[in-house]
Amino acid sequence: MRANDLSAIQAGHNLGLLQQVAEDTQLSGREITLRGRKLLNFASCSYLGLEMEPALIDGAIAATRAFGTQFSASRAFISAPPYQEAEALLGQITGRPTLLVPSTSLGHQAALPVLVGPEDLILIDVQAHASLKVAADLLKGQGRKVQTVSHSDTHQIARKMRASDAPRIWLLIDGVYSMIGDIAPFDALDALLREDPRLMLYVDDAHAVSWHGHQGKGMALEKWPDHPRVIVALSLNKGFACAGGALAFTNADQANAVRAFGPAMTFSGPVQPPMLGAITAAAKLHLGPDLAPRQQTLRDRIVQFNKGTLGLGLDLACAAITPMRYIRIGDLHATGMAASALQAAGIFVATVAPPAVSRRDVGLRMTLTTHHTQEDVTYLLAALSRVTQISVRAAAE
Secondary structure: OOHHHHHHHHHHHHOOOOOOOOOOOOOOOOEEEEOOEEEEEOOOOOOOOHHHOHHHHHHHHHHHHHHOOOOOOOOOOOOOOOHHHHHHHHHHHHOOOEEEEOOHHHHHHHHHHHHOOOOOEEEEEOOOOHHHHHHHHHHHHOOOEEEEEOOOOHHHHHHHHHHOOOOOEEEEEEOEOOOOOOEOOHHHHHHHHHHOOOEEEEEEOHHHOOOOOHHHOOHHHHHOOOOOOEEEEEEOOOOOOOOOEEEEOOOHHHHHHHHHHOHHHHOOOOOOHHHHHHHHHHHHHHOOOOHHHHHHHHHHHHHHHHHHHOOOOOOEOOOOOOOEEEEEOOOHHHHHHHHHHHHHOOEEOEEEOOOOOOHHHOEEEEEOOOOOOHHHHHHHHHHHHHHHHHHHHHHHO
16 A cells, blocks of 8 residues: 555545544434534445344344353354354355355455365456455465456456466456446356356355345346356345355355365354344345335436436446446545535545545445435435536646
């Protein structure tokens, strides 16, 4: 990290844009309080608003009363009582052998060292989530060969595959990329899977869980429900509105091997009882009839936002139907001015700066949730159009 990047983060903090703490004594999901002002919250990844769902809250409370706030033991020795039901329900959602892990990041660190062979080649998308890059760096330190590929460039991937004599080739990608909300090229990847039986696809689908797919299984499992060479990591910390992650394997042997030998499984703490209770309740909701209407409500908000940007002079980085919406501004000072002006208008968004993106791609990231009304989205669009144009002009002067 460059010193000026750290300075930019500190400046963002001082302006009330980065590393802030909400001041509320009670949250609704729609608004937060910052510096004494109520702001519409467009920075939450709880896409379906389930964090306020009574069933999840009741599940967390009941599990806490029954099993305490903590069950402090490695799962290598013993698991808390709610684990078995929670994992079984997650398996019903994924349709695969599924392992509940403390976080998606630790899930990568548990699974990949076990699954990737010493002679295998690892390809990782340059824009893959940082947690995948950390896991890839661990593998590189263990002697595995790791290469970075250009973002969603399946032609480059194909060339590297043809040039390699590795027994297996692992491709690490996101299903939905967390910053601008673009979607992995699933059809082209499917063609690569058919072309080369060595290809193993490992997908971090954290940002597609809950809001997309039958029973909220996400994009990758919707595309490849039972493909024998596609492994999917899920987050329970976003649309699922709980904590932890899940790994959906192609067979029970993989799941059992990672459970037994995954470093982050053996030497990390487990998901604790309050969240196990919430996960169980959330999984039951996903398996029932109430999920699909929430998914449709969110899709309606996304479509409204995308259509609303037309003719407003906004540089929408990606028009995919995903809840992460990114307005590229391209100037750090103008981006900070725009974010501050939005707060003055009663709106909180994520201000994205290096090292999360390159300096030419700095901008504003909005996440849409079912907490937002149509009127909220209309208000956001009008404010964005106004403040971004003013900020860019002011920064140029």
